[in-house]
Amino acid sequence: xxxxxxxxxxxxxxxxxxxxxxxxxxxxxxLKLSREQDKPILLSIGYSACHWCHVMAHESFEDxxxxxxxxxxFINIKVxxxxxxxxxxxYQTAQYMLTQRxxxxxxxxxxxxxxxxxxxGTYFPKEPRYGLPGFGGLLExxxxxxxxxxxxxxxxxxxxxxxxxRFVPDxxxxxxxxxxxxxxxLYTQLQNSFDEVHGGFGDAPKFPHPAEIEFCLRRSASGDxxxxxxxxxxxxxMAKGGIYDQLGGGFCRYSVDQYWMIPHFEKMLxxxxxxxxxxxxxxxxxxxxxxxxxxxQTAQWVIREMxxxxxxxxxxxxxxxxxxxxxFYIWTREEIASLLDAEEYAIAAPHYGLERAPNFDGEFWxxxxxxxxxxxxxxxxxxxxxxxxxLDSVRQKFFAxxxxxxxxxxxxxxxxxxxxxxxxxxxxxxxxxxxxxWLASAQRACDFVxxxxxxxxxxxxxxxxxxxxxxxxxxxxxxxxxxxxxxxxAQFRKADLDFARELxxxxxxxxxxxxxxxxxxxxxxxxxxxxxxxxxxxxAMPSGNGIAAFALLRxxxxxxxxxxxxxxxxxxKLFYPDxxxxxxxxxxxxxxxxxxxxxxxxxxxxxxxxxxxxWQRELQRDYLPHTLVLALQExxxxxxxxxxxxxxGIVNAWVCQGVxxxxxxxxxQQLKQVCKAGGLIKIG
Numbered sequence: 001x002x003x004x005x006x007x008x009x010x011x012x013x014x015x016x017x018x019x020x021x022x023x024x025x026x027x028x029x030x031l032k033l034s035r036e037q038d039k040p041i042l043l044s045i046g047y048s049a050c051h052w053c054h055v056m057a058h059e060s061f062e063d064x065x066x067x068x069x070x071x072x073x074f075i076n077i078k079v080x081x082x083x084x085x086x087x088x089x090x091y092q093t094a095q096y097m098l099t100q101r102x103x104x105x106x107x108x109x110x111x112x113x114x115x116x117x118x119x120x121g122t123y124f125p126k127e128p129r130y131g132l133p134g135f136g137g138l139l140e141x142x143x144x145x146x147x148x149x150x151x152x153x154x155x156x157x158x159x160x161x162x163x164x165x166r167f168v169p170d171x172x173x174x175x176x177x178x179x180x181x182x183x184x185x186l187y188t189q190l191q192n193s194f195d196e197v198h199g200g201f202g203d204a205p206k207f208p209h210p211a212e213i214e215f216c217l218r219r220s221a222s223g224d225x226x227x228x229x230x231x232x233x234x235x236x237x238m239a240k241g242g243i244y245d246q247l248g249g250g251f252c253r254y255s256v257d258q259y260w261m262i263p264h265f266e267k268m269l270x271x272x273x274x275x276x277x278x279x280x281x282x283x284x285x286x287x288x289x290x291x292x293x294x295x296x297q298t299a300q301w302v303i304r305e306m307x308x309x310x311x312x313x314x315x316x317x318x319x320x321x322x323x324x325x326x327x328f329y330i331w332t333r334e335e336i337a338s339l340l341d342a343e344e345y346a347i348a349a350p351h352y353g354l355e356r357a358p359n360f361d362g363e364f365w366x367x368x369x370x371x372x373x374x375x376x377x378x379x380x381x382x383x384x385x386x387x388x389x390x391l392d393s394v395r396q397k398f399f400a401x402x403x404x405x406x407x408x409x410x411x412x413x414x415x416x417x418x419x420x421x422x423x424x425x426x427x428x429x430x431x432x433x434x435x436x437x438w439l440a441s442a443q444r445a446c447d448f449v450x451x452x453x454x455x456x457x458x459x460x461x462x463x464x465x466x467x468x469x470x471x472x473x474x475x476x477x478x479x480x481x482x483x484x485x486x487x488x489x490a491q492f493r494k495a496d497l498d499f500a501r502e503l504x505x506x507x508x509x510x511x512x513x514x515x516x517x518x519x520x521x522x523x524x525x526x527x528x529x530x531x532x533x534x535x536x537x538x539x540a541m542p543s544g545n546g547i548a549a550f551a552l553l554r555x556x557x558x559x560x561x562x563x564x565x566x567x568x569x570x571x572x573k574l575f576y577p578d579x580x581x582x583x584x585x586x587x588x589x590x591x592x593x594x595x596x597x598x599x600x601x602x603x604x605x606x607x608x609x610x611x612x613x614x615w616q617r618e619l620q621r622d623y624l625p626h627t628l629v630l631a632l633q634e635x636x637x638x639x640x641x642x643x644x645x646x647x648x649g650i651v652n653a654w655v656c657q658g659v660x661x662x663x664x665x666x667x668x669q670q671l672k673q674v675c676k677a678g679g680l681i682k683i684g
Contacts, residue, residue, distance in 0.1 A: 009464035010080035011411045012048035016057065020067035023078045026087060034075040034113040040146045041111040042074035042139075045081050045088055048411040049266035049316040051325050052123045053106045058323070059126040060135045066126065069136055073143035074110075081105060082315060082415060083462050083470060086522050090531045095120040097163055110142050115530050116157040118146070164531040169574055171516045176576040178569075180597055183590050186583045187219060187227070193584075194230055195258065199237035201584075204258040208238060208251065210274035211538050211546075211587035217281055218591065218625045232286045235279060239294045240369040242359075245329070246352065247367065247399045248305075249297030251275050252319075253540075261359060261368055265326045265408070266319035269306060269418045270541050272298060276425030280432050284623035295429050299438050302422065305410070311444035312414035312452070312463065313422045321408045328408050330364035331398075339397045347390040350376050367398075413464040416453050416472055419445050420479035421541070424486045431490035432620050439490050446487060449480065450499055457502060474521050474544035477507045482551040485558075489629055494638060504555055507548060508567055517570035519548050536575040537585040545571055546588030553595050554628060557602050557658070560642040572596055598626065599658040601675065604643060605631040607651030615651050615668055619675060627675050 004024050006017035016023055024030035034041050044061075046053035060066045070076050081088035092103040094117040109120040119142055124135040146153065190212055193201045200206045213231045220228035238244060241260025243252050250272050252263035276298050283291035306314045321328040336345070336354055349355040353370040360366045377387035423442045430439035452468050453460045459472035459480070484500040487493070510523040513534065521533040521544060536545045549568040556564030572593055579586035579593065601624075605615055616631045632643065645654060653665040655674055665671045 005078060009413060009462060009467050009469065010048075010083050011409075011413060011464070012046060012053075012080040012082070013078055015048060016061060016078050019057070019061045020064050020071075021061050021076050022071045023076050026077050026079050026084060030075050030077050031113070031115065037075070038113065039073065039075050040118075040143070041113065041115070042070060042076045043079065043087075043091060043107075043109040043111055043117075044077070045079045045084075045091060045107040045109070046105045047080055047082050047316070048409065049268070049318045050105045051264065051266070051319045052104075054320055054323070056106050056108075056123050056125075056135075060124070063126065066136050066139075069139045073139060081107070082411075082418075083413070085473060085475070086526070086529065086533070089521065089533045089535065090529060091117060091120070093164070093167055093531070093533075094160060095122075097160060110146070112146075112153065112157065114157075117160065118153045118156060161530065168532075168534050169516075169518065169536065169578055171574065172577055176573055178572060178576060178593060178596065180594065182576075182580045182583065183215075183594055186215065186587065186590055189583050190216065190230065191226070194234075198259050199234035200258075200260070201234075204256060205264075206243075206255040206258055206260060207540075208243075208254070208271060208275060209587075210271075210278055211542050211591070212584065213278055214274075214281075215587050215591055217278065217285060217623075218594070220285055221623055221625050228285060231278075232282050232288065232291075235282050236288065236290060239279075239290055242366045242368045244294065245301070246369060247395055247402060249294075249299075249301035251298070262326075262366055264319055265329060267317040268540075269313055269315055269415075270421050272302065273418070273421030273423070273425035274542075276302075276422075277428045280425075280429045281623055281625065284432060284621075292433070295433065299426060299429055299435070299441075302426065303437070303441050306422075307441060307445070308412065308414065308448075310452070311448035313419050313445050315411040315413050315415055315418060317410055318408035321406045326360065326366065328402065328405055330360050330366050332364060335401070336365070339401055340394060344390050344394045344397070346380060347373075347376055347387055348394045350379065351391065413462050414448070414453075415462050416449055416459055417461075417475040417479045417541070419449055420476070420483040423449075424479075424483040427483070427486045427490045431616075434617065442487060442490070443493075446483070446496070450495075454499075457506060459503070459506075471523060471526055473523075474507070474511050474519050474548065475541065477503050477511065478519075478544045478548035478551060479542075481507070481555065482547050485551060485554050485628070492630055492632055492636075494636065497640075500555060501559070504552060504564055507552075508563070511548075512567055512570075513574075517574035519545050519571060536571075536578055536589055537582065538588050542588035543586070545575060546586070546590075546592050549589065549592035550595055553592065554600060557599055557656070558628070558630070558642065559640055568592065569596060595626075601627040602656045603627060603629040603671070603675065604645060604654040604656075605629065605651060606645040606654070607634060607647040607649070609633050611650045615653070615671070618668055618672060622672070622676060624675050 002017040003022055005013040008014060008025050013025060079087050091107060091109045095103045095107060098120055104122045106123055108124060109117050111117050124138060125132055126135050128134040190201060201209060201212060213234055216227040216231040238260050243255045243260045243263040250267050253266050253268050253271060255263050276295060279291045279294045308314060319325045340348055350371045351369060352367045354365055358364055373387050373391060374384060377384045423445050426438050426442035452463055459476045460468045461470040461472045461476055481500055481503045484496045488496050511519040513520060518534050521535055536543050549571045552564040552568040575589050579589045605612055612631050619629050649666045653671045655662045
């Protein structure tokens with residue numbers, strides 16, 4: 001019989017519904033049972049695309065003998081970290097404090113009935129290996145220790161709970177004077193950690209780190225060629241590597257090596273949204289045609305494989321297929337020979353590295369773009385057009401053959417925060433490249449969130465098969481607000497502005513710490529847990545506090561709403577000591593700090609529809625990270641006072657920066673001059 005996970009919305013929990021383990025979802029039923037039976041809680045946190053989660057499940061959770069020990073000694077709770085990032089943050093922090101080791105997934109924690117952790121780790125093998133104890137033996141020792149050493153556990157718990165306070169920033173004794181000095185030190189740090197040969201920052205494993213790349217790219221807008229190189233060289237190396245799906249588009253989560261060659265093959269929505277936006281901006285800043293190709297292929301992948309019929313975006317594609325990581329993506333020599341003719345192979349072999357030694361498990365090829373098409377064409381003495389024609393044929397044949405394979409599993413739950421990241425990426429790419437279908441995709445996802453995950457003026461965190469639930473988190477509100485600001489630049493819809501204002505109001509009402517500043521990760525009426533995080537640092541996704549500050553600053557300048565600007569300033573002042581000392585861990589907050597110190601240019605275009613579109617397109621030809629453009633059609637009703645305008649000619653532009661505004665501009669070339677200058681200048 002299936003256990004209690006069969007009725008959950010999470011595909012990850014449903015994957016464990018047929019385990020012989022008496023799993024419970026997190027909730028009062030399990031917590032109450034733990035208290036009544038005086039049994040410790042075995043808390044297992046993972047997600048559906050996690051390779052080592054699958055391994056531990058197959059080894060231990062599907063094993064009747066291991067399950068018997070789990071059921072006898074523990075109340076077993078399974079959590080999807082993507083649905084409950086609040087629990088994941090708390091117990092990842094606890095795992096680090098208990099072991100002084102970084103965490104990960106699967107996370108395996110043992111808790112008292114009061115939810116207090118007393119032992120933990122990540123993956124445990126069924127039998128002792130890798131220097132780790134066998135899981136079955138560990139279970140018996142943990143259970144015995146819990147019942148025989150309660151006093152020691154309680155003392156440790158008191159110390160642990162006190163230590164949690166160190167992870168919540170407190171107000172500085174003196175309000176800090178915000179300056180750009182930390183941003184300059186961060187830039188120096190990134191330059192020092194930059195891999196000049198392979199791109200990226202640091203050594204293996206290599207993650208994309210979109211916030212750091214964006215920070216450098218934004219700096220390049222003022223003419224810093226070195227910053228442009230850091231960003232674009234990294235993006236180019238990633239695009240040519242195996243972390244990028246050379247056939248289907250989209251990026252995997254990270255590379256296990258320093259070369260971007262072999263990835264951990266899961267594809268996450270939250271990586272691809274920011275990367276879609278970054279490659280768009282990098283194309284604007286550099287003109288590199290490779291970046292445009294990446295954007296086109298990734299946007300096509302998103303619409304083809306990651307968008308639900310209802311409009312929302314799915315969460316992930318698994319790393320595994322047929323219980324083997326990467327099997328969907330790799331190639332044998334025999335497969336390659338059967339698919340390509342001699343002319344095609346002559347292009348594919350040097351371009352994708354098929355003439356080199358196998359790069360995966362010593363016998364398979366995972367496609368990387370080793371040699372550019374220009375180099376290959378010159379070697380073969382053919383035109384670049386002919387080389388491109390042959391490569392297109394190769395890609396089509398490879399892709400068609402791959403489509404016949406068993407596909408990796410897809411986690412089809414729709415997460416509000418992850419959707420927001422992709423909505424922003426798709427909307428930004430759409431307005432720069434003029435793709436109406438990409439914009440339509442982003443708007444459909446936005447409308448899904450508003451129609452399905454927005455109820456009684458509150459967001460819900462997740463939806464699967466039409467069932468939306470779970471109180472939303474800071475990231476849901478902050479990322480969605482940020483996405484709406486991008487959507488409004490692609491095509492202004494008053495409903496998006498109204499939604500943005502409501503989200504901002506709820507964020508201040510339910511998440512802000514009005515006493516100390518900053519935003520809690522959970523709302524004021526959220527379930528009471530043993531710790532309430534207020535994170536300012538970036539993880540795999542940007543910091544909710546950093547994005548909240550950034551988005552509130554922009555919305556505050558658009559609307560002339562001081563309470564949004566003041567809330568952002570309070571957050572920046574709270575986290576300023578941390579971002580000044582830890583630097584790279586606070587890159588999203590650093591970008592918000594730069595926006596605070598130098599307010600963005602707000603450009604309001606108002607006028608006749610066709611001419612308005614022409615002006616909008618012209619402004620989108622340049623990389624203007626510090627400029628926000630809203631194009632408002634004539635006779636648009638119900639606008640806030642700050643956006644009410646009347647055009648004297650066909651189109652007028654109003655440009656403001658902070659509290660300073662220029663007279664209306666009715667000449668497109670003059671407007672472009674102002675925007676390119678990055679600040680207010682005199683006209684005439």
